[in-house]
Amino acid sequence: MHPPVTDPALVAALRSDLTASSYHVDGVEDLLGPLAAAALHREQALPARRAVSAAVAGRAPSDHDPRATLAGLFLLGLPVPRAALDRALPTVRADGMARLGLVTARGADADDEVRALADLRPYASTDAVGDARWWLASDLGELATGGRLATDHVLGAGGASLTLAQVTVRRPTGQVLDLGTGCGIQALHAARHARRVVATDISRRALAFAELNVALNAPADADVELRAGSMFEPVAGDRFDLVVSNPPFVITPRTGAAGRAVAEALGDYEYRDGGRAGDDLVRDLVLGLRDVLVPGGVAQLLGNWEHRTGQAWTERVGAWLDEAGLDGWIIQREVLDPAEYAETWIRDGGTTPDREPDAWAAAYGAWLDDFAARDVEAVGFGIVTLRRPESGTPTLRRLEEHTGSVRQPLGAHIARSLAAHDWLAARDETALAGARLVVAADVTEERYLEPGAADPNVVVVRQGDGLGRGVHASSPLAALVGACDGELTVGQIVGALAALYEVPADALAAELLPAVRNLVRDGFLAE
Incomplete structure (x- = not known):
């Protein structure tokens, strides 16, 4: 199937029509209702189809609700009458949408069917800049087509794309590279705060x-400049202040019998298989990444990494950071065993055990064989934040697991x-003791007491923003956090607490200052 065409005049007309149509997230959810909208998020189309049918029942096509027409056509893969699409998009109309390569029309009459060629x-x-409200074109998914995805399928904005957009550092900056742009979602987010964006893809x-x-x-x-090519080839010699990438990171069998079995059963999906x-x-x-970042430049990407028997994942991924010579902060968000991982990605392309049992079994077995060949016992998924040091050697090497909820x-x-x-x-313990710190507005304290007890046996200092960390704090540490209002230095607070608890000030400082350092690092306290 041919890709879409960008005609500036027709795109401008489409933008105007979509703006006037109420075809936005809230408008569609209002049309469908909470039950059907929730089901559609789970890739279950039947309730949404019923809601769309109810919205147009008994009405002439020229009177159809534009939201019902557009949702039925592009989200559910339903045919709509030409007259209904002309009403929904009165400027660009069905003919213009066909010229853009987004629909195909059976004929020119008002009642002739129009079908979507794209989603x-x-x-x-909402990212760190603020709210983003757009319309995104991509290839039709399995829900609309009812079949397996094509190997050159262009994915829309899925959960991984949304995650990357929300975790990316956003500040006014110069050049941004979106490596493996796909449908362009990361480039769009970057265009709101960058002077220039280069977006690349092999497809x-x-x-x-x-x-x-x-x-x-x-x-x-x-x-925004688009360039074709693989990995860093299209930007050789260029340097960027920020690099973002949602790469084709899926670990897929590539060699030997396992690789041949998967290729024959499923094909190679460009959007997820990096070769x-x-x-x-x-x-x-x-x-x-070091070669394409300016000093101080940041790169953020999503990825998978293997957990191999006898080697901690932090050791394996940490070795990459050491070799790269970059500051690194890796947050592992999810871990799947080899069987779960294989099931996830075989099903992702539209292959299921009931629909294509032979292909399912061949691919499943090949994935397990491939993992077993490298002693892989699990696969991690997470967020990678890297930075090229301004000068000297890296100082940040942080690898951690955080599978709980976060505040995006x-x-x-x-x-x-x-x-x-x-x-x-830049501060040793003496300088830290001389700092005047303030507790963040989102920090709260939780106290747990046994029934009838006067004092808590557990105190947790918790942040409501960011990663939502909870720190088990001693009574002196909790008291120090509570006293951080910018008036006294950390050292003065420690001295007062030492007198209160009748302990040597030096000993208490040795206990509390490392904890204060961690609280500053994680955003509980700030200067």
Whole structure:
């Protein structure tokens, strides 16, 4: 199927029509109702189809609710009468949408069917800049087509894309690289705070969708350049202040009998399969980023990494950071065993055990064989934040697991944590004791007491923002946090607490200052 075409006049007309149509996230959810909207988020279309049918029942096509027409056409893959689409998009109309490559029409009469050639859906997100409300074009998914995805399928904005957009550090900056742009979602987010964005992809089809989405949604003064090519090839010699990437990180069998079995059963999906064995693609990204970052530049990406028998994942991924010569903060968000991982990604492309049992079994077995060959006992998924040091050697090497809920958007919290790391790196314990700190507004204290007890046996200092960390605090540490209002230095507070608890001040400082350092690093306390 041909990719979409970007005609500036038609795209402008489409933007105007969509703005007037109430075809946005809230408008569609209002049309469908909470039950059908929730089911659609779970990839269950039947309730939404019923809601769309009810919205148009008994009405002439020229009177159909534009939201019902557009949701039925682009979200559910239903045919709609030409007259209904002309009402929903009165400027660009069905003919213009056909010229853009987004629909195909059976004929020119008002009652002739129009079918979608692409997914066009409203998008809503909040990143560190603020709210983003767009429409994103991509290939039709399995829900609309009822079949397996094509190997050159261009994915829309899924959960991983949304996560990356929300965790990215956002500040006014110069050049941003979106490596592996897909439909262009990260480039759109970057265009709101960067002077210039370069978006790359190995897929020409993806770049065609990205071009359309940038034209449809980016600010009028945005400078977004699209380049074709793999990995860092399209930007050789360029340097960037920020690099973002939601790469094709899925660990797919690539060699030997296992690789051949998966290729024959499923094909190679460009949007998720990077063409490298194991987790080499993510490793290669990490190792190559130093050469495209300016000093102080930040890179943020999502990735998978293997947990191999006898080696901690932190040791394996930490070795990548050491070799790359970059500051690194890795947050592992999820861990799947090899069987769970295989099931997830075989099903992702539309192959199921009931629909295609032979393909399912062949791919499943090949995935398990591939993992067993490298002694892989689990696969981690997480957020990678890297930074090229301004000078000298890296000072940040932090690898941790955080599988609980987080408060998105996380980008501002990550930016503050990087700044706090730099502030701490420039201060020894004496300088830290001389700082006047303030407790963050989102920090609360939880006390747990046994029934009838006068004093708590557990005190937890918890942040409501960011990663929502909870720190088990001693009574002196909890008291110190409570006293941090910017008036007294940390050392003065420690001295007062030492007198209160009748302990040597030096001993109490030796206990509390390392904890204070961690609280500053994690955003509980700030200067």
